[in-house]
Amino acid sequence: MAPNDMTLSRRGFLAGSGGLVFALTLGVPAEEALAQGASPQAIGAWVRISPDGAIVIRAPAAEMGQGVQTIVPLILAEEMDADWARVQVETAPVAEVFNNPAFRSQFTVASLTVKGYWMPARLAGAQVRRVLVQAAAERWGVAPDAVRTEPSVVIGPSGQRLTYGEIAAFARVPETLPAVQPADLKPVGSFRLLGRDVTRVDMAEKSSGRTQYAADIRLPGMLYATVARSPASGQRVARMNREEVAALPGVTHVLDLGHGVAVVGRSIPQVFAAREALRIEWSGSPPGAAVDSERDKALYLSHLRDPNRRPDVVFSRTGDAPAALQSAARTLTREYVSEYCYHAQMEPMGAVAHVRADGADVWTGTQWQTMAAMKTARITGLPPERVRVHQLMLGGGFGRRAHTEYIDDAVTLSKETGAPVKLLLSRADDLASGRLRPLTAQRVTMGLDSEGRIVALRHVVACEPVTPYMYGAERWRAVEGRDVITMRGSSLPHYTVPNQIAEHIHEMRGARVAAWRGIGCGYTKFALETMVDEIARDLGRDPLAYRIAMAANPRARAVLERVREMSGWPNAREGRHLGAAFAEYGDSLNATVVEISLDRALGRIRVHRLWAAVDVGLPLQPNTIVAQIEGGAIFGVSAALKEEVTIRDGAVVQRNFHDYPILRADVSPEIEVAILRGSDTPTEVGELGLPPVAPAIANAVRGATGKGLYHLPMTPERVRAALAG
Amino acid sequence: MGAFTINGRRVTTDAAADTPLLWVIREELGLTGTKYGCGAAQCGACTVHLNGAAVRSCVTPVSAAEGGTVVTIEGLAEGNGNGPHALIRAWTEEQVAQCGYCQPGQIMAAAALLAATPRPTREQIAEHMAGNLCRCGTYPRVVRAIERAAREA
Numbered sequence: 086m087a088p089n090d091m092t093l094s095r096r097g098f099l100a101g102s103g104g105l106v107f108a109l110t111l112g113v114p115a116e117e118a119l120a121q122g123a124s125p126q127a128i129g130a131w132v133r134i135s136p137d138g139a140i141v142i143r144a145p146a147a148e149m150g151q152g153v154q155t156i157v158p159l160i161l162a163e164e165m166d167a168d169w170a171r172v173q174v175e176t177a178p179v180a181e182v183f184n185n186p187a188f189r190s191q192f193t194v195a196s197l198t199v200k201g202y203w204m205p206a207r208l209a210g211a212q213v214r215r216v217l218v219q220a221a222a223e224r225w226g227v228a229p230d231a232v233r234t235e236p237s238v239v240i241g242p243s244g245q246r247l248t249y250g251e252i253a254a255f256a257r258v259p260e261t262l263p264a265v266q267p268a269d270l271k272p273v274g275s276f277r278l279l280g281r282d283v284t285r286v287d288m289a290e291k292s293s294g295r296t297q298y299a300a301d302i303r304l305p306g307m308l309y310a311t312v313a314r315s316p317a318s319g320q321r322v323a324r325m326n327r328e329e330v331a332a333l334p335g336v337t338h339v340l341d342l343g344h345g346v347a348v349v350g351r352s353i354p355q356v357f358a359a360r361e362a363l364r365i366e367w368s369g370s371p372p373g374a375a376v377d378s379e380r381d382k383a384l385y386l387s388h389l390r391d392p393n394r395r396p397d398v399v400f401s402r403t404g405d406a407p408a409a410l411q412s413a414a415r416t417l418t419r420e421y422v423s424e425y426c427y428h429a430q431m432e433p434m435g436a437v438a439h440v441r442a443d444g445a446d447v448w449t450g451t452q453w454q455t456m457a458a459m460k461t462a463r464i465t466g467l468p469p470e471r472v473r474v475h476q477l478m479l480g481g482g483f484g485r486r487a488h489t490e491y492i493d494d495a496v497t498l499s500k501e502t503g504a505p506v507k508l509l510l511s512r513a514d515d516l517a518s519g520r521l522r523p524l525t526a527q528r529v530t531m532g533l534d535s536e537g538r539i540v541a542l543r544h545v546v547a548c549e550p551v552t553p554y555m556y557g558a559e560r561w562r563a564v565e566g567r568d569v570i571t572m573r574g575s576s577l578p579h580y581t582v583p584n585q586i587a588e589h590i591h592e593m594r595g596a597r598v599a600a601w602r603g604i605g606c607g608y609t610k611f612a613l614e615t616m617v618d619e620i621a622r623d624l625g626r627d628p629l630a631y632r633i634a635m636a637a638n639p640r641a642r643a644v645l646e647r648v649r650e651m652s653g654w655p656n657a658r659e660g661r662h663l664g665a666a667f668a669e670y671g672d673s674l675n676a677t678v679v680e681i682s683l684d685r686a687l688g689r690i691r692v693h694r695l696w697a698a699v700d701v702g703l704p705l706q707p708n709t710i711v712a713q714i715e716g717g718a719i720f721g722v723s724a725a726l727k728e729e730v731t732i733r734d735g736a737v738v739q740r741n742f743h744d745y746p747i748l749r750a751d752v753s754p755e756i757e758v759a760i761l762r763g764s765d766t767p768t769e770v771g772e773l774g775l776p777p778v779a780p781a782i783a784n785a786v787r788g789a790t791g792k793g794l795y796h797l798p799m800t801p802e803r804v805r806a807a808l809a810g
Numbered sequence: 811m812g813a814f815t816i817n818g819r820r821v822t823t824d825a826a827a828d829t830p831l832l833w834v835i836r837e838e839l840g841l842t843g844t845k846y847g848c849g850a851a852q853c854g855a856c857t858v859h860l861n862g863a864a865v866r867s868c869v870t871p872v873s874a875a876e877g878g879t880v881v882t883i884e885g886l887a888e889g890n891g892n893g894p895h896a897l898i899r900a901w902t903e904e905q906v907a908q909c910g911y912c913q914p915g916q917i918m919a920a921a922a923l924l925a926a927t928p929r930p931t932r933e934q935i936a937e938h939m940a941g942n943l944c945r946c947g948t949y950p951r952v953v954r955a956i957e958r959a960a961r962e963a
Binding site: 149150151284285287288289290291292293294295296297298300301303352353354357428429430431432433478479480481482483509511512513708709712713715716717718719720741742743747748749750751752753755756 | 829830833836837840842843844845846847848849850852853855882883884886887894898899901902905906907908909910911912913914917935936937939940941942943944945946947948949950951952953
């Protein structure tokens with residue numbers, strides 16, 4: 086079975102003496118890593134070169150389709166001048182040496198994996214290359230700078246050749262690795278691997294059903310479990326029909342976990358059937374139990390409108406927006422609403438745990454391996470070195486798998502039952518216990534000068550902050566109320582708008598909230614970019630030309646100009662309408678144009694085509710970038726038109742894909758992506774496709790009808806209401 | 811005791827007659843390429859072929875397979891003596907998969923389409939594949955991979 090295979094391959098790895106093992110520490114002092122109990126040969130080995138020339142490079146981050154299992158090792162291979170055909174990528178274990186320096190944790194969020202590992206992985210690769218070069222030079226009795234490398238081979242001044250494998254057979258890794266400075270790295274122009282597409286290392290397995298996800302792990306004597314979590318966080322079980330459910334076929338345990346009820350048994354269908362039969366009455370009145378999405382949006386809007394309700398925090402500020410709005414020739418104010426959204430990752434949450442007296446193993450796909458290992462140690466009381474988290478592929482993440490509560494439950498249940506436990510949520514429970522993109526209301530005011538230039542912006546967002554729920558009270562105090570997740574995208578950094586303020590009204594409702602693809606930009610850019618478009622059109626200006634004129638940054642102008650070209654702007658086909666929007670995500674840029682049709686009677690919008698021009702700094706894997714932008718755009722169309730979670734009395738109303746529909750293939754747009762190289766550093770990609778999509782759609786509708794759409798998702802009912810208004 | 815043929819192999823099961831075929835395939839037979847996504851025939855991640863037709867194994871009772879022939883993604887990847895199905899290679903060539911979780915179901919649905927309609931139009935593909943959800947947004951590549959497989963078959 087699979088886990089045994091994994092154990093074997095690990096043993097094989099440990100036993101594979103001979104060759105060079107590099108315990109590189111990326112941005113973390115080696116002593117600190119070793120103090121975690123890691124033996125460098127066993128755990129810290131980023132790179133191993135065997136005498137036969139095979140090279141193993143460890144992949145430290147969570148692979149959920151964004152390609153990092155390939156790209157991070159590829160960066161290292163580039164600087165080490167490895168023959169990629171001889172490289173085998175292996176998923177790294179959880180150890181501090183594999184931390185993303187951006188988080189000092191193995192944590193895959195916010196599109197920061199490639200950006201975070203970029204420089205340290207290059208330096209590490211260069212160190213490996215230097216060791217190989219020095220060993221060869223020493224053997225030949227020549228100066229190290231007289232030799233050069235070709236893929237996996239060192240070449241001496243008189244044409245001598247030693248392959249990396251041959252060197253690995255005799256060389257030693259020095260106690261202290263040679264120091265390498267950024268100036269010693271390859272110039273971007275001489276890259277052999279980066280910038281050209283390689284086949285993703287996970288592609289063949291994923292195309293033939295061989296990839297393993299958490300639910301695919303089977304262990305001897307394993308029990309199966311599912312958890313009915315309290316509808317709102319903080320509720321407890323008052324009463325349940327425990328005896329009735331425990332007597333059902335195949336059920337071995339019905340356990341009150343405090344935050345929910347676990348049903349454990351001999352097979353998944355039996356456990357799922359028993360869970361359906363479970364009747365639980367919940368007690369307690371935590372704040373979340375009062376959440377009601379319908380009522381709360383009215384409440385949020387009232388907070389935005391109340392002149393006596395000052396926002397809780399200024400998130401960002403440049404210039405003096407209040408004064409500039411006072412003196413503006415004209416101002417425009419609009420309000421926007423966006424509903425709760427569910428990640429709808431295709432793999433429901435799950436994990437396999439095996440807790441024994443002498444150690445614990447966990448198999449799962451998580452965006453936060455470090456947290457999973459830490460919590461497993463805490464729950465079991467085992468020392469950290471006795472805990473192993475076997476990271477598998479993630480069946481979608483999008484922020485959902487940055488939360489690890491399902492791993493905690495699997496570990497707790499294995500500990501309680503004394504058996505290996507496979508925990509799997511049904512789709513209904515996955516949705517019911519979803520960590521959602523928060524409900525938001527926004528109020529945006531822009532001030533114009535007499536020539537129609539935007540000179541001031543005030544952006545107020547009323548929503549539940551994600552930081553306290555995701556990272557805890559201590560972190561929330563430390564950031565002083567500035568929530569980088571929900572407030573993301575709330576300014577206009579690439580237009581010349583000298584006076585800007587973004588403020589947050591903290592709606593502390595106790596809802597379960599999370600980062601979601603695009604993070605705050607999914608709604609903040611909807612508000613800002615529909616208003617920019619509205620201003621342009623009402624001035625009689627072409628909305629793209631208006632943006633280009635305002636764009637201070639030549640990179641922003643470049644993506645806007647490129648998308649104008651690609652889409653044939655402003656000429657739409659018969660019966661179709663174009664809309665544009667622009668958004669930054671971190672240091673990356675995206676200008677998107679959509680082509681829509683609108684059924685006015687039904688209020689139904691369909692996006693037929695979509696063009697995106699993106700600047701991602703230095704594009705390392707163009708085809709993967711295109712795939713990510715396509716995926717983000719489709720996610721964006723789905724969110725913009727369809728996705729809405731309703732919460733009543735603290736509980737999610739929707740149950741499955743019939744009442745939480747996501748976009749399907751028959752109405753998915755054709756997409757064309759252009760990648761612009763804006764710098765020599767790779768920047769954010771995964772979130773980048775989504776932010777401009779919703780505003781571009783709304784702008785296309787307004788361009789066609791003169792009617793604005795201010796509420797996400799833009800469902801047929803809302804569109805009909807807007808057209809009638 | 812039920813019996814059926816899966817990927818050319820005769821198997822028996824003690825599972826109750828109403829047990830979804832999906833769980834017999836995954837947990838009893840260990841063929842884990844077929845995925846659970848929704849349990850309600852909404853997402854298509856569990857698609858397999860039963861007697862040549864694409865079915866949602868999460869809502870198909872194992873009794874429906876009695877005496878029948880089941881093919882899963884593993885069967886398609888092995889092929890029947892002629893190497894993997896053309897779709898398997900096309901999927902890699904077009905770099906379709908992202909997270910990959912829904913892809914076995916997508917490929918099984920696509921194989922049923924090509925069996926019935928060897929040269930489908932783009933519209934036929936999009937319509938046929940509407941039953942299979944992909945949250946990563948690989949739909950454009952799914953279409954291209956099916957077109958490629960149809961061309962190269």
